[in-house]
Amino acid sequence: MSDAHSALVEQLVAVVRQRLLDPLEILLGVDQPxxxxxxxxxxxxxxxxxxxxxxxxxxxxxxIAALYPGDRFEPPVDWxxxxxxxxxxxxxxYPGVDHVSYSxxxxxxxxxxxxxxxxxxxxxxxxxxxxxxxxxxxxxxxxSL
Numbered sequence: 405m406s407d408a409h410s411a412l413v414e415q416l417v418a419v420v421r422q423r424l425l426d427p428l429e430i431l432l433g434v435d436q437p438x439x440x441x442x443x444x445x446x447x448x449x450x451x452x453x454x455x456x457x458x459x460x461x462x463x464x465x466x467x468i469a470a471l472y473p474g475d476r477f478e479p480p481v482d483w484x485x486x487x488x489x490x491x492x493x494x495x496x497x498y499p500g501v502d503h504v505s506y507s508x509x510x511x512x513x514x515x516x517x518x519x520x521x522x523x524x525x526x527x528x529x530x531x532x533x534x535x536x537x538x539x540x541x542x543x544x545x546x547x548s549l
Contacts, residue, residue: 405446406453408453408487408491409446409449409450409453411487412445412448412449412452412453412487412488412491413442413445413446413448413449414487415486415487415488416445416448416449416467416488417441417442417445419471419488420441420444420445420471421441423471423472424470424471425441448463448467451463452464452491452492452495453491457495460491460495460496461495461496464491464492464495464496464499465496465499467488467492468492468499476500477498477499477500481507481508481511482511483511484508484511484512485511485514489511489512490514493512493513493542493543493546494543494546494547496543497539497540497542497543498512498539498542501539502532502538502539502540503532503534503535503536503537503538503539504536504537504539504542505535505536505537506520506521506524506536506537507520508536509529509536509537509542512542512546513542513545513546520537523545524537528545529541529542529545
């Protein structure tokens with residue numbers, strides 16, 4: 405298992421436990437088996453990091469829908485620097501959003517806001533007509549590196 409896969413699995417297990425299993429244990433008084441969560445997280449990690457782009461996007465969509473329910477997915481800026489945030493940005497972009505601020509773009513790319521500005525100036529990222537950077541150009545940049 406690669407370091408990226410291990411870090412991703414570790415985060416997935418922690419988030420699933422915190423957001424899904426712990427509340428169920430509180431509500432139902434039933435302890436969920438941790439080994440099943442670990443096995444599932446290993447499978448999700450393999451899908452997210454694997455060769456099949458469509459499978460990675462579907463896995464990312466399922467995880468976001470289950471772990472971050474709501475009308476709109478709006479993670480904090482620092483979430484994009486986590487193993488899950490980085491792989492979601494690379495494989496699925498920012499679901500449901502066509503552009504982001506320079507600071508969010510920087511977090512998604514792992515660079516500073518100024519670095520994003522420089523990439524826009526050099527034509528390496530596309531400026532959105534409403535301001536910020538297009539998520540499509542961020543995804544394209546991440547996949548090309």
